[in-house]
Amino acid sequence: MSTDTNTHTRTDTHTHTHTDPATERLRRWRLVLGADSAAGAGGGFAALSGADGAMDRALEALYGGQGDPAAQGSGPREAGLGGSAPRVARWLGDIRTYFPASVVQVMQRDAIDRLGLAALLLEPEMLEAVEADVHLVGTLLSLHKAMPETTKETARTVVRKVVEDLEKRLAARTRATLTGALDRSARISRPRHRDIDWDRTIRANLKNYLPEHRTVVPERLVGYGRAARSVKKDVILCIDQSGSMAASVVYASVFGAVLASMRTLDTRLVVFDTSVADLTDQLSDPVDVLFGTQLGGGTDINRALAYCQSRITRPAETVVVLISDLYEGGIRDGMLKRVAAMKAAGVQFVTLLALSDEGAPAYDREHAAALAALGAPAFACTPGLFPEVMAAALEKRPLPVPETAARPAATPFP
Numbered sequence: 001m002s003t004d005t006n007t008h009t010r011t012d013t014h015t016h017t018h019t020d021p022a023t024e025r026l027r028r029w030r031l032v033l034g035a036d037s038a039a040g041a042g043g044g045f046a047a048l049s050g051a052d053g054a055m056d057r058a059l060e061a062l063y064g065g066q067g068d069p070a071a072q073g074s075g076p077r078e079a080g081l082g083g084s085a086p087r088v089a090r091w092l093g094d095i096r097t098y099f100p101a102s103v104v105q106v107m108q109r110d111a112i113d114r115l116g117l118a119a120l121l122l123e124p125e126m127l128e129a130v131e132a133d134v135h136l137v138g139t140l141l142s143l144h145k146a147m148p149e150t151t152k153e154t155a156r157t158v159v160r161k162v163v164e165d166l167e168k169r170l171a172a173r174t175r176a177t178l179t180g181a182l183d184r185s186a187r188i189s190r191p192r193h194r195d196i197d198w199d200r201t202i203r204a205n206l207k208n209y210l211p212e213h214r215t216v217v218p219e220r221l222v223g224y225g226r227a228a229r230s231v232k233k234d235v236i237l238c239i240d241q242s243g244s245m246a247a248s249v250v251y252a253s254v255f256g257a258v259l260a261s262m263r264t265l266d267t268r269l270v271v272f273d274t275s276v277a278d279l280t281d282q283l284s285d286p287v288d289v290l291f292g293t294q295l296g297g298g299t300d301i302n303r304a305l306a307y308c309q310s311r312i313t314r315p316a317e318t319v320v321v322l323i324s325d326l327y328e329g330g331i332r333d334g335m336l337k338r339v340a341a342m343k344a345a346g347v348q349f350v351t352l353l354a355l356s357d358e359g360a361p362a363y364d365r366e367h368a369a370a371l372a373a374l375g376a377p378a379f380a381c382t383p384g385l386f387p388e389v390m391a392a393a394l395e396k397r398p399l400p401v402p403e404t405a406a407r408p409a410a411t412p413f414p
């Protein structure tokens with residue numbers, strides 16, 4: 001954990017009434033530096049006790065030189081985590097007591113990465129102790145094939161909690177944004193009287209205003225299509241399930257379920273590594289979708305796009321969203337030619353390097369630039385921006401591409 005995060009955590013989660021600013025500064029530096037570093041900094045630090053001492057011990061267990069939550073309070077630290085699940089569970093409880101949820105999630109992630117705690121997540125008592133978030137869901141999905149039966153139901157409960165929270169935050173805005181985009185794209189020029197969009201009709205005919213009659217002659221009528229509940233657009237989400245795309249898989253599955261709930265969209269969800277799996281029939285429950293994925297393995301984008309291309313029946317009314325870091329293990333030229341062919345047929349093609357809050361991951365810049373040259377700029381997308389991206393694609397208008405998106409290559413492919 002960074003110095004800024006440590007300082008922020010301690011000052012925000014525990015209120016102190018020190019009257020001496022110098023004493024408070026020393027306290028903060030002691031909490032930031034840890035016991036060993038503080039001792040080597042020339043002394044002057046008071047011993048920590050109470051909540052400060054507990055916070056310091058929890059952080060030392062993780063970020064100390066040989067930190068191990070399993071060894072906390074058990075004498076000299078030892079390598080390995082054998083038989084340590086109860087102590088780790090207590091450590092998880094401690095950090096939830098002294099730190100806010102956002103910091104707890106960072107510390108859990110660091111513990112999994114630094115100390116090899118992933119295996120312990122296969123135990124139900126561990127899952128009940130953790131603070132659930134998107135990254136934890138990604139870790140559980142990568143482990144679920146190895147989970148014993150006694151843990152699987154607990155894991156599904158943890159995943160469902162995160163998914164339901166994401167749906168609450170994302171569903172309403174997504175539906176509202178896309179419904180508006182679909183309504184606008186369905187406007188017709190010869191509507192029946194009850195289908196006339198009077199606001200747009202008046203704006204379209206302002207040039208025909210007659211001052212003497214104080215009226216507008218509606219030379220051109222603009223209205224909504226009458227088949228408001230019929231399928232207007234086809235959407236295919238094509239998701240790379242390699243290990244680095246875990247958070248994107250979680251968000252894409254939630255969005256896939258939201259899109260599938262809209263009657264005016266026919267949504268298909270495809271996940272791939274070196275093989276391709278169509279999970280469309282599970283879209284009614286994003287938890288089932290997530291447990292149908294298999295994080296890790298290689299990548300064959302060309303093969304996945306070939307499958308998606310074979311499912312397109314209305315190119316001009318289809319949006320294909322490829323979510324991948326573009327590290328292609330298949331046929332590069334084949335991948336690019338398929339994208340070019342889909343776009344030539346009228347498909348709206350969107351390339352997202354990530355669908356998460358973390359920004360752009362490591363990605364194949366050459367492939368990203370080649371796709372940009374084909375009119376499919378590759379960029380990282382946050383969950384908050386995704387509805388706007390989809391709305392723009394449905395309306396066939398320019399995508400809200402960030403400034404950092406890949407630029408076109410001089411020659412996309414031979």
